[in-house]
Amino acid sequence: MPSPLTIKEPDEPKRTKMKLNADGSLRPAEPEPLSKSRQLLRQPLLDLAFRPGFLLASLASIFSLTLWLLYLHGLLPQLQHNTLSPLAWHIHEMLFAFAATVAVAFLLTAAQTWTNQRSLHGGGLLIFCLLWLSVQLLLLTGNSPTVVIATITAQTLWWSIAIGCLARMVFKARSRRNYQFVVILFLMMALNLGIFAADIAGNYALTIHLAISAILVFSLLAGIMGGRVIPFFTRRGAPEAAVTDTPRLNRLCPPVAVVAIVIYFASYFTSYFSTAISGSLLIVAGTLYLLQLSHWHSWATRKVPLLWSLHASYFALGLGLILVGVSTFKNYFPLADALHVITIGAIGAMILAMIARVSLGHTGRPLQPHPVMAIAFALTFLAALLRFVLPQLGLPILAWDISASLWGIAFGCFLWHYTPILFKPRQS
Structure with a gap:
């Protein structure tokens, strides 16, 4: 029985470009050099969601706990003047910036095995990570209406991509055993945004x-x-x-x-x-x-x-x-x-x-x-x-x-x- 966590790359047809010789015969064409942007998107770090997800979540947990301790000791009063109250921010960072990020990264990775479909990678994964990073930065940059709207928008987009990608994979493959994870992620998104709304409303x-x-x-x-x-x-x-x-x-x-x-x-x-x-x-x-x-x-x-x-x-x-x-x-x-x-x-x-x-x-x-x-x-x-x-x-x-x-x-x-x-x- 294979491990439920083993990654299996979906089968893709391999095509070789051919070039015409002077005598009319064909030979494999030399690969064209990749642009710098293409090289970036093909970096191993962007191959599957678990790579950047695990790193970013771990970094966020250490960084946010450091700020939280500074605040508790009266050394970071600025934390009171951001989108979320200090306690709500601490809750968000540990539950969503950390735990939910790992959960999403794991599920998007495991879903490739469950469904034999290519999961989020490359440019899509890069955008996904940049959205995550923007939320964490916006939460520390004041509480103006513009910042609040931008934060909620970025967080909603991040969740939408996560849930949309997972749902597409498991529903297309009819992986009924894993439908429950789509529901759980949706509940997490609703609670995350609900915490935002309740805290901002006081x-x-x-x-x-x-x-x-x-x-x-x-x-x-x-x-x-x-x-x-x-x-x-x-x-x-x-x-x-x-x-x-x-x-x-x-x-x-x-x-x-x-x-x-x-x-x-x-x-x-x-x-x-x-x-x-x-x-x-x-x-x-x-x-x-x-x-x-x-x-x-x-x-x-x-x-x-x-x-x-x-x-x-x-x-x-x-x-x-x-x-x-x-x-x-x-x-x-x-x-x-x-x-x-x-x-x-x-x-x-x-x-x-x-x-x-x-x-x-x-x-x-x-x-x-x-x-x-x-x-x-x-x-x-x-x-x-x-x-x-x-x-x-x-x-x-x-x-x-x-x-x-x-x-x-x-x-x-x-x-x-x-x-x-x-x-x-x-x-x-």
Whole structure:
């Protein structure tokens, strides 16, 4: 069975230009030299979305967290005078400039395998990346009406290209199993633009509600993708794990999570649903994820960093959902701290593990990451742990500083070791 992440280039007919000799015979024509613009568009970096997407997202997470820490320490008051409020900007950068960018880049790359159609590349991919970059820059250049309109327009265009490309590929190939990802991306776009609108209008309560809803949608995507690929990778990378199939759990986890998300989202707008109901369902969903994980024999992966990191992130997903659910009943701990177990320990750590693996596999290299990546994986989980525990000990500022620093080191390791790989051609 081929890996669901293996890249297969679509078959294209090869045509050779011929040139007429003086004696009337034909010979292959010499290739015409490419213009500088054509050479740029054929660079390996623009071959598939995962290459620039993973790099840009990692850079954005480190850069934005640095600015966020400066703001929290009173060293960057200018952050208050941009399109979004500082908290909404932080939410946007980590959820959408980082996590959504990786998700889109991964899905556009994987869709080429699922559908045997050429995905976004070359000039189209360059425009896609420039739109992404323009959004990040515009968010830091004031709050004039022109800047606000330009920001929302660029963000909408970016999402439209992402969703349009993915939808075209999976619908044309009738890849019904993957229609769900088009829906999830559309929900992410709606929440992203909704956060923009609510924050610009000064409705900060709605902004936070939409942000939490977005985190839960990302957790749904992590659960779907993790449930699909982690057992597969484990069977191939650690056969001694003896992974047990759980078809009932596999079918049950996503619907429970979806219902919990819908009820939580609706609880802001109607009294028919309470956060207690969604909280209960989140606890159930988290428990189901942990039950699913228990059948994958995680201990057997302890010597394979690319595997144990995925297993640990799935554990953080289940635990995080339970903690978020519990926080809706009793004020044992702030909801924000529970959410960071998901955003750092589940989403962030799973992303780091996946991009480390995908960047090797999709460039034709052995799945043997540099030993420092094992440390990077561990630092991400340590960041999640400290971000949750230290505030309960009355040390919130220390939690912010240490967790952000550990995140920066972890993703800095990825950039240091993987940037040269992502700039180089695929190995045969």
